[in-house]
Amino acid sequence: ITTNLFFLSSKMFSAVEISTPSEVVAVNGTDVKLSCTFKSTHPVSDQSLIVKWNYRPPNSQSETSVLYFQESSHPPNEGLFKNRVAWSGSAAKRDASITLLHVSPTFNGTYTCQVTNRPDFQGRGGEIVLKVVQKAIVSEIGMLAAAVGGSCAVILVILGIIMGVKFYKKRQEDMDIEEHSMGKTDLY
Ligand SMILES: *[C@@H]1O[C@H](CO)[C@@H](O)[C@H](O)[C@H]1NC(C)=O
Ligand SMILES: *[C@@H]1O[C@H](CO)[C@@H](O)[C@H](O)[C@H]1NC(C)=O
Numbered sequence: 001i002t003t004n005l006f007f008l009s010s011k012m013f014s015a016v017e018i019s020t021p022s023e024v025v026a027v028n029g030t031d032v033k034l035s036c037t038f039k040s041t042h043p044v045s046d047q048s049l050i051v052k053w054n055y056r057p058p059n060s061q062s063e064t065s066v067l068y069f070q071e072s073s074h075p076p077n078e079g080l081f082k083n084r085v086a087w088s089g090s091a092a093k094r095d096a097s098i099t100l101l102h103v104s105p106t107f108n109g110t111y112t113c114q115v116t117n118r119p120d121f122q123g124r125g126g127e128i129v130l131k132v133v134q135k136a137i138v139s140e141i142g143m144l145a146a147a148v149g150g151s152c153a154v155i156l157v158i159l160g161i162i163m164g165v166k167f168y169k170k171r172q173e174d175m176d177i178e179e180h181s182m183g184k185t186d187l188y
Contacts, residue, residue, distance in 0.1 A: 013119050013120055013121060014041050014120055014121075015120065015121055015122065015123030015124070016038050016039070016040045016115045016116060016117050016120050016121070016122060016123050017038060017039040017040075017123055018036060018037075018038045018096075018113060018114075018115055018123060018124065018125060018126040019036070019037050019038070019126065020034070020035060020036045020037075020113055020126030020127065020128050021035060021128060022127070022128065022129065023128065023129045023130075023131065024128055024129070024130050024131070025130075025131045025132075025133060026100075026103050026107075026130065026131070026132050026133070027132070027133060027134070027135065028103065028104055028105060028132055028133065028134050029102055029103070029104070030102070030103060031099055031100065031101050031102065031103070032099065032100050032103050032130070033088055033097055033098070033099045034053075034097060034098050034099070034100065034111055034113070034128050034130070035095075035097045035128075036051075036053075036089075036095070036096045036097050036098075036113035036115070036126050036128075037093075037094055037095050037096070037097070038094050038095075038096060038115045038117070039094065040094065040115075040117040040120045041120060042117055042118075042119060042120050044091045044092070044094055044117050045091050046071050046072070046091050047071060048091075048117050048118045049069065049070075049091045049096075049115070049116070049117050050069065050070045050115070050116040050117075050118075051067075051068070051069035051070075051089065051096040051113065051114070051115050051116075052065070052068055052069075052112075052113075052114040053065070053066040053067045053068070053085075053098055053111060053112065053113055053114075054066060054111070054112045054114075055080070055081070055109055055110070055111055055112075056109055056110040056111075056112070057108070057109045058108055058109050058110075060109075063112075064079060064080070064081075065081075066081050066085055066098065066111060067081070067085050067087060067098050069087060069089065069096070073086075073087035075087075080106065080107070081100075083101070084100060084101045084102065084103075084107075085098055085099070085100055085101065086098065086099045086101060096113055096115050100130075103130075103132050104132060105132045106132075107130060107132050108130060108131060108132055109129075109130060110127055110128070110129050110130075111127070111128045111129075111130055112125045112126065112127050112128075113125060113126040113127075113128070114126075
């Protein structure tokens with residue numbers, strides 16, 4: 001009977017599965033979405049869903065709450081994330097994402113997303129490492145494209161100058177020949 005009960009219960013409840021990116025790079029002063037989506041074997045509603053977002057500064061084990069969702073969004077009333085976080089999730093879309101507002105380099109660190117959807121229980125949490133940088137990082141492909149485009153432009157300009165000089169020289173030569181022949185005609 002105990003074994004049957006175990007199988008029965010393991011069928012009825014299972015852990016919520018979470019997906020997050022492992023790293024997000026954001027530019028200082030911008031809003032950045034921390035994406036967290038999940039799978040649950042049970043229907044999801046605002047009433048069944050509980051989401052906990054926590055923050056750990058770099059090289060630290062201390063966790064602080066970023067946002068708590070239960071029936072509705074409960075952003076913090078104090079601390080680093082006061083007025084700096086918004087709920088971007090949707091129970092219907094199995095989305096527990098948040099958006100950090102006007103991020104600054106002090107937001108660097110690890111953000112964890114934990115989801116419970118009753119009667120499914122909380123599984124392994126998702127972890128996102130956020131890096132706030134001063135400027136947009138130009139991708140290597142972008143830099144390569146700029147380098148290739150730039151050298152093409154330089155080559156075209158040089159070709160243009162060479163052609164122009166040649167054309168000018170040829171015109172000068174033609175004019176010299178014309179003058180020369182004109183001079184010849186004068187002689188006769
Ligand atoms: C980040 O940007 C703000 C303006 O949005 C600026 O005042 C601040 O100095 C910047 N932080 C750093 C570390 O440069
Ligand atoms: C935040 O992370 C960025 C990228 O790793 C780094 O350049 C910057 O110095 C860090 N700032 C702080 C305050 O930790």
